[in-house]
Amino acid sequence: MPISPEQAQEIADARSQQNTTMRATVPGMEQHLYTAHEVLDHGFIRVIDYMGDDSAICQAARVSYGKGTKSVQNDEGLIRYLMRHWHSTPFEMCEIKLHVKLPVFVARQWIRHRTANVNEYSARYSILDREFYIPAPEHINAQSVVNNQGRGQILEGEEAARVLEILKADSTRAYDNYEAMISDEGQDGLARELARMNLPANIYTQWYWKVDLHNLFHFLRLRADSHAQYEIRVYADAICKVVADWVPAAYAAFKDYRLGGAQLSGKGVDCLRRMLKGEDVTQETSGMSKGEWREFMGVVGG
Numbered sequence: 001m002p003i004s005p006e007q008a009q010e011i012a013d014a015r016s017q018q019n020t021t022m023r024a025t026v027p028g029m030e031q032h033l034y035t036a037h038e039v040l041d042h043g044f045i046r047v048i049d050y051m052g053d054d055s056a057i058c059q060a061a062r063v064s065y066g067k068g069t070k071s072v073q074n075d076e077g078l079i080r081y082l083m084r085h086w087h088s089t090p091f092e093m094c095e096i097k098l099h100v101k102l103p104v105f106v107a108r109q110w111i112r113h114r115t116a117n118v119n120e121y122s123a124r125y126s127i128l129d130r131e132f133y134i135p136a137p138e139h140i141n142a143q144s145v146v147n148n149q150g151r152g153q154i155l156e157g158e159e160a161a162r163v164l165e166i167l168k169a170d171s172t173r174a175y176d177n178y179e180a181m182i183s184d185e186g187q188d189g190l191a192r193e194l195a196r197m198n199l200p201a202n203i204y205t206q207w208y209w210k211v212d213l214h215n216l217f218h219f220l221r222l223r224a225d226s227h228a229q230y231e232i233r234v235y236a237d238a239i240c241k242v243v244a245d246w247v248p249a250a251y252a253a254f255k256d257y258r259l260g261g262a263q264l265s266g267k268g269v270d271c272l273r274r275m276l277k278g279e280d281v282t283q284e285t286s287g288m289s290k291g292e293w294r295e296f297m298g299v300v301g302g
């Protein structure tokens, strides 16, 4: 269960409080505030706070005295221009603070994004909950035969059942031993900071994660991508939905130029020009490696 009834009540209480402010607020984001959006079997993301909106990006770009808005079309055009030309600093004027609950092996990938501020739940101070990520059957796959860093077809039948059985049994055994070691009944009880070391990487942790919009887009470009592992991608997908409601114009530009767009090398541009002139360009005449050619053809649709 991602959140307990007590935690749900805490969220409802926080949401019932109203504050007045002269700061810019975004109706879509006010709807998201504090609400837990479930991810995986026990995880969630929830917005704790945010600063700025689409207008703040334009305000910073123009270093304006007022809201920075000339007209919605004008702002959208400016935001698209900034995104197209990699002008990053105006996007850094918007910030978001999320509360994230995620398996430790996902957290290990996530924490590699260094341009954020993080405060993690302390397993030295507190006792971890008995909550482990157990994949749904449709997410138990074989090792990919074409991509060493990926998964292939879904495992089925006895093999899938055996994998699930192992994951559940190991998680249960490790947590039972964790509890037995920290217990102070009839013994001193091992320190929590030591007892946690035998817990598997599918146990859940939590953190507060604060990041500016520029670096969040960088995170989302890498982690909402099909090459990212499914278990972190679903978090990125959930964040994308929130960002679309927070800064609709910036998100639309990001979706178009970064998620939907493609980057070509000098050789790629040259080949494309030759192709447009009607030349029959092949990998051999392209000057590209086989891998580069495959990716290039993936972009131009050959």
Ligand SMILES: Cc1cc2nc3c(=O)[nH]c(=O)nc-3n(C[C@H](O)[C@H](O)[C@H](O)COP(=O)(O)OP(=O)(O)OC[C@H]3O[C@@H](n4cnc5c(N)ncnc54)[C@H](O)[C@@H]3O)c2cc1C
Pocket: 112, 113, 114, 115, 116, 215, 218, 222, 223, 227, 228, 229
């Ligand atoms: C599909 C995929 C597979 C991956 N596989 C592996 C793997 O096998 N092994 C592995 O170790 N990692 C792997 N990674 C992690 C990856 O190499 C990056 O560490 C991670 O994506 C964070 O990217 P980043 O450093 O650009 O982000 P951030 O840390 O958020 O940094 C954002 C940008 O800020 C700048 N920056 C930040 N810190 C510095 C600094 N100290 N010096 C200079 N510039 C800085 C850089 O321009 C950087 O791109 C993988 C990532 C993905 C998405």
